[in-house]
Amino acid sequence: MVVRPQWEWRFDGADGAPLERPVSPVFTTQFDAEQWLGETWRVLSSQGVQAARLVHEGVQATPTLSIPAA
Known part of the structure; x- marks a missing residue:
């Protein structure tokens, strides 16, 4: 069984508290995770x-x- 690395984003709101939504996809590389954030930050x-x-x-x-x- 191959275990793949898991990278994901956690998000905070205006009050600094963690948000339950939206939920980040899980990525296998840091590059993919950072690229996704760059494309979806708006x-x-x-x-x-x-x-x-x-x-x-x-x-x-x-x-x-x-x-x-x-």
Whole structure:
């Protein structure tokens, strides 16, 4: 059985609290996860996302990114 790395985004709202929605897809590479965020940040912003944290295997892997207002 091959275990693939799992990368996913966790999102925070204006009050800094984690959001249950939207839900990030799960990616097998950091590159794919970052590319997806670059393509979808405007949609995420319109859904109330103010910050994004990239998590690898349950541990935050990058600094928290601010999502500008769309």
